[in-house]
Amino acid sequence: LFILCTLGFFTAAADAAKAPGMPQVLAASPAADWRAVDAENTLYLELPAGRVVIELAPGFAPLHVANIKKMARTRYYDGIGVVRVQDNYVVQWADPDNRHPLPPGIDRTPPEFDLPEPKSASGMPADAAFTRLPDGDVYAPEVGFSAGFPVARSKTLHRAWLAHCYGMVGVGRDIAVDSGSGAELYMVLGHAPRHLDRNVALVGRVLQGAQLLSELPRGGGELGFYTSGQAAVKINAVRVAADLPAGERTDLEVLRTDSKTFHDVVEARRNRPEDFFQVQAGRIDLCNVPIPVRNAARH
Amino acid sequence: LFILCTLGFFTAAADAAKAPGMPQVLAASPAADWRAVDAENTLYLELPAGRVVIELAPGFAPLHVANIKKMARTRYYDGIGVVRVQDNYVVQWADPDNRHPLPPGIDRTPPEFDLPEPKSASGMPADAAFTRLPDGDVYAPEVGFSAGFPVARSKTLHRAWLAHCYGMVGVGRDIAVDSGSGAELYMVLGHAPRHLDRNVALVGRVLQGAQLLSELPRGGGELGFYTSGQAAVKINAVRVAADLPAGERTDLEVLRTDSKTFHDVVEARRNRPEDFFQVQAGRIDLCNVPIPVRNAARH
Numbered sequence A, B: 001l002f003i004l005c006t007l008g009f010f011t012a013a014a015d016a017a018k019a020p021g022m023p024q025v026l027a028a029s030p031a032a033d034w035r036a037v038d039a040e041n042t043l044y045l046e047l048p049a050g051r052v053v054i055e056l057a058p059g060f061a062p063l064h065v066a067n068i069k070k071m072a073r074t075r076y077y078d079g080i081g082v083v084r085v086q087d088n089y090v091v092q093w094a095d096p097d098n099r100h101p102l103p104p105g106i107d108r109t110p111p112e113f114d115l116p117e118p119k120s121a122s123g124m125p126a127d128a129a130f131t132r133l134p135d136g137d138v139y140a141p142e143v144g145f146s147a148g149f150p151v152a153r154s155k156t157l158h159r160a161w162l163a164h165c166y167g168m169v170g171v172g173r174d175i176a177v178d179s180g181s182g183a184e185l186y187m188v189l190g191h192a193p194r195h196l197d198r199n200v201a202l203v204g205r206v207l208q209g210a211q212l213l214s215e216l217p218r219g220g221g222e223l224g225f226y227t228s229g230q231a232a233v234k235i236n237a238v239r240v241a242a243d244l245p246a247g248e249r250t251d252l253e254v255l256r257t258d259s260k261t262f263h264d265v266v267e268a269r270r271n272r273p274e275d276f277f278q279v280q281a282g283r284i285d286l287c288n289v290p291i292p293v294r295n296a297a298r299h
Helices: A002-008 A022-027 A062-073 A210-214 A260-270 B002-008 B022-027 B062-073 B210-214 B260-270
Strands: A034-036 A042-047 A050-056 A081-086 A090-094 A130-132 A142-146 A149-154 A159-162 A168-171 A185-188 A202-208 A237-240 A252-255 A293-295 B034-036 B042-047 B050-056 B081-086 B090-094 B130-132 B142-146 B149-154 B159-162 B168-171 B185-188 B202-208 B237-240 B252-255 B293-295
Touching: A022 A260, A042 A062, A042 A210, A050 A062, A050 A210, A062 A202, A062 A237, A185 A210, A202 A210, A202 A252, A252 A260, B022 B260, B042 B062, B042 B210, B050 B062, B050 B210, B062 B202, B062 B237, B185 B210, B202 B210, B202 B252, B252 B260
Parallel strands: none
Antiparallel strands: A034 A252, A042 A050, A042 A237, A050 A202, A081 A090, A090 A185, A130 A142, A142 A149, A149 A159, A168 A185, A168 A202, A252 A293, B034 B252, B042 B050, B042 B237, B050 B202, B081 B090, B090 B185, B130 B142, B142 B149, B149 B159, B168 B185, B168 B202, B252 B293
């Protein structure tokens, strides 16, 4: 198989006909390969159409995440709206009129665009083992996953950073690199705009409900901003999950990206065993790897 | 610059602060670097919300394109609907009830998933010079553009094929590789699902109106299929542009992908000179390269 892949970049589907697909891999997964999402680092966007669940990444952008939680807890975001939907790029929400005063203690935040590459396991959050993908990347020397997030890194730069994959959430800013506070956030909804990597603070990933944002009408203005004639989509509330009673939470589990099951998911997607596939890619791009999420109540 | 890129994968924005951005590159482009889109190979999807313009690729999938034009001309598609919108994947349109009989002469079509790699310029359509991208690719040995379409190729396999980038249009099929006729089509609306390359016949690219498909409500069923409770989005008509009076056409021009201007566009996107960018990628992924389209009437 290795030789075939190296020579031809593709191998016949028949080679792996008996290999399990992703559904079989997940069905066979032990409970220990899943982790509950920390309610203290889970954000709910309550839209008229439903709830978007975001897992925050304090290990990568601690100052911005602290800002965002403070703004959620002081109700800063309640009643703001979606101000921009640019096709194949981002959906962005903010105070459309810049009338909401920022709560005390929130201001411009130093850029948290990347982190020092850890010299040892203790250099990053405890669960941030780096699971490297084998197939390379156009933008970075190495890519993989840490703590459930897509990550790129460079041993030359001695830096690691979150990658702009579909569903990742970032902090809007102006030209100045310290001009983002967290008051304005965006979600990637198109082909991964990896040129934004190391230019913006990514703060988390949508675990559920991404489609409630990606199916919104595209904005008619420059860069997809909504024009005055377009109805702004209101965000009813933004809450930290830990602040809600247990019965009102969406309890999700995420597959541990340093688990054997996740490794098997990656393999099942590098070489799709389903009958549909005439040829298998034998490779996978960082942002095509699914990070499985499931409802905790069902297991 | 080359050394910086090789060492670090990124270079400081200041290095190229005087380089023109894409808007400046396009504003300075000579008329000869643009081509009118052939009305005989342009398809209009007339949706209730507006027109989607698709440039067909007969050089890559001649049998499927012939089928699709015949079906358009016999009004097969009129009144069919969008049957599937899977988030971060595809939107698909087809006869939801399988009640439209296929017109005479349309049947299963042999797979046109890739082409023999041309040994000489005459081996591919006349305007299909291959403009190679310099930064590599996760899925294929070489990527670039031919005749305005994103293309991958392998000298080992001696094959070239269209790549599944955002906005590309393909032919739905069942398990059998010859089961696609063109009666069912899809557009990519998420991160490029490149594992579909060489598994499906791609037949064209959306030049205008992609957002009319990508902003549609996601389907609630398995794989994003619409369920019976969801209102299907109707396609009023599908027309070959050449069959409409001149006044009813959308006259577009596409930047020639073998032109100097296109080369400059690629460079302006590999190293974004805009002040916003703190670091420049120094690289670009095939599906992040814009293929500029403009309204012919304005020039």
